[in-house]
Amino acid sequence: MTAKQMHFDREPANPASAPVLLQVDGVGKSFGGVRANADVSFGLHAGELLALIGPNGAGKSTLFNMINGQLRPDTGSIIFDGTDITGRSPRAIWRLGIGRTFQVAQPFQSMTTIENVQTALLSRDRRLFNIVSRVSDYAREEALALLDLVQLADQADRPCSAMAYGDIKRLELAVALAHRPRLLLMDEPTAGMAPRERIDLMALTRDLVQRLGTAVLFTEHSMDVVFGYADRIIVLARGHIIADDTPAAIRENQLVAQVYLGSGAALGQDLDAGRDIDLDRHREIS
Ligand SMILES: Nc1ncnc2c1ncn2[C@@H]1O[C@H](COP(=O)(O)OP(=O)(O)OP(=O)(O)O)[C@@H](O)[C@H]1O
Numbered sequence: 001m002t003a004k005q006m007h008f009d010r011e012p013a014n015p016a017s018a019p020v021l022l023q024v025d026g027v028g029k030s031f032g033g034v035r036a037n038a039d040v041s042f043g044l045h046a047g048e049l050l051a052l053i054g055p056n057g058a059g060k061s062t063l064f065n066m067i068n069g070q071l072r073p074d075t076g077s078i079i080f081d082g083t084d085i086t087g088r089s090p091r092a093i094w095r096l097g098i099g100r101t102f103q104v105a106q107p108f109q110s111m112t113t114i115e116n117v118q119t120a121l122l123s124r125d126r127r128l129f130n131i132v133s134r135v136s137d138y139a140r141e142e143a144l145a146l147l148d149l150v151q152l153a154d155q156a157d158r159p160c161s162a163m164a165y166g167d168i169k170r171l172e173l174a175v176a177l178a179h180r181p182r183l184l185l186m187d188e189p190t191a192g193m194a195p196r197e198r199i200d201l202m203a204l205t206r207d208l209v210q211r212l213g214t215a216v217l218f219t220e221h222s223m224d225v226v227f228g229y230a231d232r233i234i235v236l237a238r239g240h241i242i243a244d245d246t247p248a249a250i251r252e253n254q255l256v257a258q259v260y261l262g263s264g265a266a267l268g269q270d271l272d273a274g275r276d277i278d279l280d281r282h283r284e285i286s
Pocket of ligand 1 (some may be wrong): 031035054055056058059061062063240
């Protein structure tokens with residue numbers, strides 16, 4: 001069964017006209033005297049690929065963790081598809097349709113590719129497996145369709161331990177998609193990947209977002225990925241949103257350039273020259 005037969009494909013979404021799926025309103029979080037997030041507000045539309053960037057310590061992880069339920073905001077609210085999820089548990093938020101991927105993908109190495117997806121489907125369906133009902137017997141066709149989505153169907157029965165890291169990241173995407181999230185949070189999706197693999201993974205993510213209508217919020221330190229694939233970019237600095245705009249507008253934003261580079265140079269100049277700006281090299285502002 002292919003992904004198309006499983007009805008994964010939809011009409012491509014138009015993010016600008018799509019309804020707001022996630023609304024973050026006046027969110028703040030402090031750790032002792034450190035204001036990690038202050039009065040953060042933004043909306044995210046269905047089918048939108050939104051990048052969250054900022055220098056080290058700007059507050060990206062804190063914001064991410066408030067959306068996925070790992071941290072409770074001190075102030076403000078987070079509304080997902082009309083439901084107030086502020087301070088709810090990670091499990092409850094996941095059940096409502098917010099999935100996530102991690103900086104370092106960690107599949108079950110002792111399983112095959114397809115068994116990893118089958119395990120995610122078992123979890124989605126709240127089933128347990130034991131010696132009698134084996135993982136490899138569960139929802140194989142649906143698991144194959146998910147692997148087909150991320151172009152891994154031909155590696156279904158391969159042990160994970162034998163897979164290339166770029167393929168493992170694609171497997172992680174299939175696992176995250178197993179419970180059909182409407183919003184996917186991706187924490188530095190291309191960390192540790194070679195340039196070619198980064199482009200492949202983001203092109204695939206973009207394609208899936210358009211086909212499935214899933215919204216994606218991702219943090220990323222590689223500016224080639226951010227400017228190449230985001231529909232919109234939010235820039236955090238010292239806990240505040242200092243810009244929320246299209247990649248083209250962010251590129252020309254002088255405040256953003258100053259925050260990153262400590263100069264008036266337009267952010268993305270290096271990109272135009274075909275180079276990648278690594279924010280780790282521009283820590284001085286935070
Ligand atoms: N659990 C914590 N306890 C104390 N301070 C914290 C905690 N978590 C974050 N902070 C502080 O809050 C600020 C924002 O941190 P956060 O990790 O959200 O930034 P970030 O933008 O994700 O940084 P990076 O890009 O380095 O991951 C920093 O000053 C950080 O030291």
